Amino acid sequence: MSERNAGLRTRLVDVGVELVTTEGVQALSLREIARRAGVSHGAPRRYFPTHLELLSAIARRGFEDLAARGAAALGDGTESPRRQVATLGRVYLDFALTHRGMHELMFRHDLLESNTLGLRDASLPVFGMLVDLVGRARPDVDARLVAGALLANLYGIAQLWTWGSLQLITGADDFTPLLDAAIDAHLGREDR
Amino acid sequence: MSERNAGLRTRLVDVGVELVTTEGVQALSLREIARRAGVSHGAPRRYFPTHLELLSAIARRGFEDLAARGAAALGDGTESPRRQVATLGRVYLDFALTHRGMHELMFRHDLLESNTLGLRDASLPVFGMLVDLVGRARPDVDARLVAGALLANLYGIAQLWTWGSLQLITGADDFTPLLDAAIDAHLGREDR
């Protein structure tokens, strides 16, 4: 079933992904991952010299997963760029709220700031997609600036929503109005 | 000079604030704070039963500080609501980038989610100000929704800017265009 001989390196990351989605980010201690992988606590050091690097590798899986979900949702890309941005935003918010632990890990300060294993760079493809779509949806503006602002908006909604602040402020119980508001704001209101 | 007999409770928080701004958030161990306060490692427990509560008290100072800076920048409030929102946004981004450690602490997941010491509630006054101003700047829209979206946008810009992602995406080296873009987006472009 699960490939027990898949090489310790990938097995450690597998265990980490499993662990962060089920138990949360505070369960990702080096020793616990090693235990669940069935090896001693010193074994991971062979592949990940430091705890941070192992965490970065796990977070990287999150970015890859997110990118895959985005690509799958876009499909053949026949929708209008505007709607593709909307679906991307929804996919991202769904992901962030469903996989809270993983999302939290992906955007941890110490991971991104140290840029271990090029984690920050690994997150760029997803963003590149967004810049491209924004450019096609609004050819009249600085696409990189608008895409950056929109991305920040989506990220902020994801975070503030997870700990309930936005529910308190807006009184909403679904993030859809916020998502629509953000996209309308940055891409202009659409006549439907 | 510094009040050494100010009561251990506030002195611990003082030390924590000092420590997080100079050394960063990872330096905020319970024992280190106790050491710098000149007491044993068990002493804080009398006032803060758990490490998390002490951290929350420190973060709370951050929110109070931020609110004070906002109020000071607004002054007598003679500016147009639109401009007041802009100054508030600038104050917040300046704060976030100048006091990175404190800002990181203020929005730590485990603190906000557990809402220890009502930390999440302590952050609401700042947000209330924003809702009010947005309502006066754009009486035609759902102020709470727009304010929430704008707030999320500001927060996202602060975060993504601190670890350099937005610089990579937008190519900018100053956050002003992003701030302007966000405010224009949510409040509508202003004829200047």
Add this chain to the structure above:
DNA sequence: CACGGAAGTAGACACTGTCTACCAATGGTC
């Protein structure tokens, strides 16, 4: 067969947060 390197083990070290037993002072009451 010998050897060398790769892979993993096991123990030590310093450090962390929490818990518990103790101690010293302080102040109120009889």
Add this chain to the structure above:
DNA sequence: GACCATTGGTAGACAGTGTCTACTTCCGTG
């Protein structure tokens, strides 16, 4: 004034953590 209880802080223990280092085990190659 003697007693006692409460408050505020100390000190040591405990389990857990990340990192480092010495050691074993195993396998392929010469």
